[in-house]
Amino acid sequence: MRCGWIEAFVVSLHPYKRNPTVALPLASSHRRWFQTSLGLSLEFHLPQPHHFNSYPSHISEDVCLSLLSFFSKPKSARQGICVHSPIIKLGFHDHLSLNNHLLAVYIKFCGVGTARKLFDESTNRDVVTWSTIISAYSRVKNHEEALGLFKCMLTRSSLAGPNEFIYSSAICCAASLRLLDLGAQIHAHVQKRGFETNAVVGSALLDVYSKCGRFREASEIFASMDYRDVVSWTTMISALIEAKNWVGALRLYLLMIEGGTSPTEYTFAKLLTACGCFFGLRVGMMLHAHLILWGMELNLVLKTALVDMYSKCHRMRDALKVFLQTADSDVMLWTTMISGHSQAECYQEAITMFRDMKDAGVTPNSFTYSGVISACSSAPEPELGRQIHCRVIKAGLEDDVSVANALVDLYAKHSRDLDDTVRAFAAIVSPNIVSWTAFMAGLARHGLEQKVLLALVEMRLAGVEPNSFSLSTVLSSCNSVEALAHARKLHSYMIKTKVDAPDLAAGNSLVDVYARFGRVHDAWAVAHTMMARRDVFTYTSLAKALNQVGLHRRALDMIAYMHEEDVRIDGFSLACFLSATAGLAAMRSGKQLHGFSEKSGLLSWISVSNGLVDMYGKCGSVEEARRVFAAIEEPNVVSWNGLISGLASNSRFVEALSSFEDMSLGRAQPDGITFLLVLYACSHGGLPDAGVEYFNSMQESHGVAPQQDHYVCLVDMLGRAGRLEEAACTIETMPFQPDALVYKTLLASCKQHGNMVLGECMARKALEIDPSDPAIYVLLAGIYDDAGNVAWAEQTRRMMRERAKRKSLGQSWL
Structure with a gap:
């Protein structure tokens, strides 16, 4: 009779196996027990079963195990937990297999905290019990507790010892905490137990050594593994990428393919991440093709990795194609698209993508807001940035440091009111180096040199040490003569701390600040210490400094240095070299640079065209200067000033004034230098009346306030014309002290x-x-x-x- 009841119970758990022609006995007392104790309704489409005098006490451990296995499904979680009480009533609370199943159910549906109580109350534990609880803590990233349980298990002499899954969980926890010594100790324990060749344990050991930067040990373990599964291959590829051994990672991937091991989505995700850093677009597209050939489903992991790869290669069209290929998306994918557009300087597209994200019902996170605020800062869209600031406050993310840093940068770049920048910075609870750098950059843009230096002192007092970028920001604000002493102090600090070693930012800033003050020797000394790390910005600053002190020939010598170090000339450096040829009146060198600008495509740079106009004008070749000027599509005020200067300095004063009239009719707005040139042309061309008229029109018609130099030109013009008394009256009526x-x-x-x-x-x-x-x-x-x-x-x-x-x-x- 008991066997018949169990058979009916098993059938009830699997309704799809029922045979409607077979009547299975089930006592009504059993039916009531299931309904009252477990809240179950066992409905049968069979005839009413026989009633017999059996009772639930006849239920065996196997029945409970079957019941727990059935209730391990998510929809049956409540009933599965309810089984615990009858198990205790039936006296099965010390049953090892039942407790292990119950522990798994509690972990799955109630969390590891509640499951821990069951674990602590259990008196009968085996390796499966320990493995279940340790793995649970590892999955929820409570690595300290998992390692504590692992150490506690090792002290239990009654146990056979950890299995491969316990070792794997413990090693992964040590890897996450970067505990190399503990990982090495577990490795020794693994070797003693003979688990080193196990694929699961081997993959975990690869993980701990690679995350702790011990890539040689990781390679040795990988080489000693008898069997390598896809997890082992992927872990080793990830370790090589972490070590920035990009070529080795790609070679290992090819070996994995040749060995017949099929890559997974995580393998491709790791390699695609490396493409954005090193491999570039060609390898990235090859991996994309492999992904399709292997028949990989484009899930969110692969989709995000592909979008990220194409974004870092500035192929936003391809990234958008992948993005639209499936409907699956999450906040990480949207954020990657927004950041990709910003990195490719497609700021309006980044803002549009953010709006589409909101329309799609995806809630932005702190990284999303940080990316779109940066796009607003670069677009520039300051008003939209303020609106997003309001959304940040509503979302409760104003305390996030990445969002706060983006807001400080936005207000520092675009707000005329310094208080906006100060308030955004003051709202950061614990400002980091990025926060301080953005804040100091805002102060520098407002010309508050002393406050920038004070902010640097406050930053160090707050325990945040400056890096090369923050120091370069401070150096860029050094414009007064007094600031030169501060620049020297910062230089000394950089030498002592070697803060300029990682990159060129600090070194180039030092060269530039010394160049601005005409300290050519100091600028060259800093450039000399940079050695092979010199770039085009270094040489541009040096050439500019040499031009300022009249050492034009030495400025042109920088071209040979750049050629030796394989540093490419850009538009700014070429403009400096053209300025040097103009100072030397060296027509031959200027024509050579003109030819180079055409061959290299740098003639399209407005700064290069302006330099050519100035060079030809100062070399006396006015017609050539006119031809270069005529080729400029949209000449700016510097272009017009170069043309007017060339005409005036070659005694073609009427043509110079005619060019000024053309400029006034065009889009370019005259500046103070333009009027200095016009007054010079009137003075040396014997046109004092026209000069007085131009002088009076400066403020009235063009909004340019006359400065001391303009009054000097006006006095010179009147004096040359013999109108000495009028010139004396001009000096007396000047709005500032002569x-x-x-x-x-x-x-x-x-x-x-x-x-x-x-x-x-x-x-x-x-x-x-x-x-x-x-x-x-x-x-x-x-x-x-x-x-x-x-x-x-x-x-x-x-x-x-x-x-x-x-x-x-x-x-x-x-």
Whole structure:
């Protein structure tokens, strides 16, 4: 009778095996017990079974095991947990197999915390019990607890010892915590037990050694493995990629294919990640083709890896094709697409992708917001960035440091109000090096040099040490003469800490800051320490510094250094070299650079075209300068200034003024330099009335406020025309305090026209400002000589010898 009940019970668990023609006995008391104790409804389409005098106490351990196995399905979780109580009532609580099944059910449906209580209460445990609980803690990434249980198990002398699954879980936990010593100890234990050749344990050992940076040991273990499954191959490929042995990883993949082991989605995902870093597009497309040939289903893992690979190779069209190939997507995939568009400088597409993501019902995470805010910063779309800031606050992600850093960068670049940047930075609870660097960059953009230096001090006091990028940001803000001393201090700090070793950012910034202050020797000394790490930015800064101090020939020597070190010339460096040829008036060298610009395709750079216009103008080849200028599609203010300067310096003053009128009718807006050139042309072309008219139109028609140099040009123009009194009135009505130069300019005109009275007045005012300038004494003595007053002239020269410095000799390349 009991066997008949069990048979009916087994049939009830598998309804699809019922035979409607067979009547199986089932006691009504058993039916009521299942309904009340377990909440089950056992419905049968069979005739009413016989009633017999058996009771649930006849239920065996096998029946409970069958019941637990059936209730291990997710939809039956509640009933599976309910089986625990009858098991205790029936006296099966010490049954080892039942407890192991119950432990698995608790882990699956109630979590490892609740399962741990059952484990602690169990008095009868075997290797399966320990393996189940240790694996559970490992899966939820509670590695410390899993390792604690593993050590506790080793102390139990009654057990046979860990199996391959326990060893694998323990080693994986040690790998996740980067505990190399513990991993080596477990490895020794594995060797003693003879599990080293096991594929599961071998893969785990590969993982721990590779994650701890011991790639040689990982290679030795892989070579000693008798059997290598796809997990072992993938783990070793991942280890080689981690060691940046890209070629070795690809070679190992090919060996795996030749050996007949089929790759998995994780194998392809690892290799595709390496393509974005090293292999490039060609290998990435080959792997994509292999993926299709192996018949891999394009799941989210592979889809994200392919999109990431194409994005890093700046092939966003291909990335979009993969993205649209299936409907599956998650926040990681969308974020990869947004970041890919930003890296490819397709900022509007990145913003559009973010909007599509919201329409698709995918909730952005912190990385998504960080990427789209960066896109808004680069687009630029500052107002949209502010709107996304509101969404960040609503999502409760304003405390995330990556999002906060993107917000600081946004406001630092585009907000006119410095308080926006300060508030965004102040909202970060624990700012990191990126936060501080973005904040200091914002201060530098507002010209707050001293505050940038104070922020650097505060950053170090907060325990955050600067890196090369933060130091380069501080150095870029050093523009005043006082800041040169701070730049030297930072240079000393960089030498002591060797912070500039990893990359070129700090070294190039030092070269640039020394170049800006004309410290050519210091700039070259820094460049010399960089040796093989010099790049085009290094040489551009050096050439610019040499040009500033007039060492144009040495600036052109940089071309030979760049050629020796295989550093390619770009548009900015070529513009510096053209400036050097212009300073030398070296037409031959300039034409050679012109030919190079055409062959290399750099002539399309506006900076190169502007440099050619300036070079030909200063070399006297005005027609060639016109031809280069005419080839510029959209000339900017620098282009027009170069043309006007070339015409004016070659005495073609009317054409220079005509070019200015053409410029005013075009899109380019004149600046202060443009008006200096126009006033120069009017002054030397004998057109004082036109010059006064242009001077008066600066502020009224073009919004350019006259500066000290413009007043000097105006005084020079009026003085050359003999309108000395008008020039003197101009000096008196200047909106700022006149300097010695403007007085000397009028003094020169007084000598030219023989006005001794006004000349003496100008000389006296100039000497009050700079009594050591020899030019003032020379001009005044010349006036006395022309007036026939030799005694006063000699007395003036005697005063010059007593007070003034020696006058520098004039130099001319011609």
